[in-house]
Amino acid sequence: AQSVTQPDIHITVSEGASLELRCNYSYGATPYLFWYVQSPGQGLQLLLKYFSGDTLVQGIKGFEAEFKRSQSSFNLRKPSVHWSDAAEYFCAVAPSGTYKYIFGTGTRLKVLA
């Protein structure tokens, strides 16, 4: 069955520190991959996406993600975290040809001043 795993439920980092959020997926072929961010009481905002091509993708707010086919991973990174990055982050996959997103369980990021 298709699945998305975000192994870290909570992550705490200091402001200015680097960040990496992990995402692994289980799917027969390479799906479309996404990272979304959700602030409390809000909907989801698209940070970045991977469909094909360059495996390092740049997104908004200084985020980037790297697709590694051999590891079935799509980890999100940011070199220097800002206090405003505190939120919940979701990795999602969409089997090619569908909008039926499968979401990970999310990683809640806390940023220490």
Added chain:
Amino acid sequence: KAGVTQTPRYLIKTRGQQVTLSCSPISGHRSVSWYQQTPGQGLQFLFEYFSETQRNKGNFPGRFSGRQFSNSRSEMNVSTLELGDSALYLCASSLSQGAYEQYFGPGTRLTVT
């Protein structure tokens, strides 16, 4: 360009009642998907509509239904509400079936008492 709008933002209903939620996609977007977000189950796909036709459906009981109008606006209906239906219901729109990025609205918070 205005984003995805959902009405109402908050709703309180009693067990056994029914509810209708509304979603207006981004102008020009023709695909609308619905998701249920709960603390226990996370984000789960409900269904997707394109050109007034349901294209995909998630694993939810028949009490959950939806429709899409000719102007791409969509509604979802939940009949015979149960306590477990309390959730944040998110609507997402996409440009067309060839584009797989989804843009989410702020959600409707449904509380069933």
